[in-house]
């Protein structure tokens with residue numbers, strides 16, 4: 001059968017319109033970055049950063065426990081160590097029952113280059129190929145352990161977005177910054193420098209994680225969280241109006257006992273959970289808290 005040549009004057013006007021609509025849909029589908037939630041942001045996002053923890057067996061057990069928590073009105077992201085991504089992906093695919101929507105997978109870092117001589121690093125297209133739709137960038141542990149600057153984070157973010165990964169860019173002040181009243185300025189600089197080159201309309205999120213609250217059991221006060229998240233929202237808006245609705249997650253000793261208070265604060269769109277995400281009961285309890293507010 002001969003392909004039908006669809007051109008104005010060489011078919012009906014209706015055929016031409018349908019072809020144009022199909023073309024627009026195809027371009028839209030293939031160019032809009034995905035985030036694992038059907039290209040929309042869930043009203044609340046709960047992310048588990050497993051850091052350098054869990055055996056394969058433990059990862060499977062934890063994933064099994066989290067799968068039933070998947071739901072349409074809440075985004076869940078798991079950030080396993082890269083060597084466990086395949087296992088978690090296969091496990092999610094076999095048991096999600098939600099068609100893969102609802103629980104997304106992310107890497108804990110990706111390099112600014114696509115490939116090359118960078119021993120121990122992982123490239124954005126590798127994560128994408130492994131089934132990730134997210135990547136954590138600029139976590140304070142990477143900034144401290146690997147000397148990552150905000151300029152490096154920006155280069156990684158641009159590359160991640162180019163490979164259809166949504167970066168979750170982490171910012172946060174040290175205790176010294178907070179005590180000397182510089183927290184707002186420090187976070188603003190981190191934001192501006194980490195977003196250099198990130199185009200308006202790109203799919204990304206911000207995680208505000210005060211360094212002094214990570215793994216310490218100390219959480220920022222509700223008022224401080226609200227103030228900093230409001231500040232982050234206005235900085236994002238001033239960088240580009242298109243960034244105004246980017247999700248802003250809080251991280252730093254989020255536990256079942258404090259999650260509700262944190263989620264009640266304005267401009268808090270979820271949590272990036274470390275220690276408590278390794279314990280199914282605690283993580284599920286935090287998810288329930290978020291869902292009741294979604």
Ligand code: 13P
Pocket residue numbers: 049139209213214215216217251252253254272273274275276
């Ligand atoms: P904790 O929840 O263990 O404080 O870790 C927070 C964090 O660093 C998440 O990225």
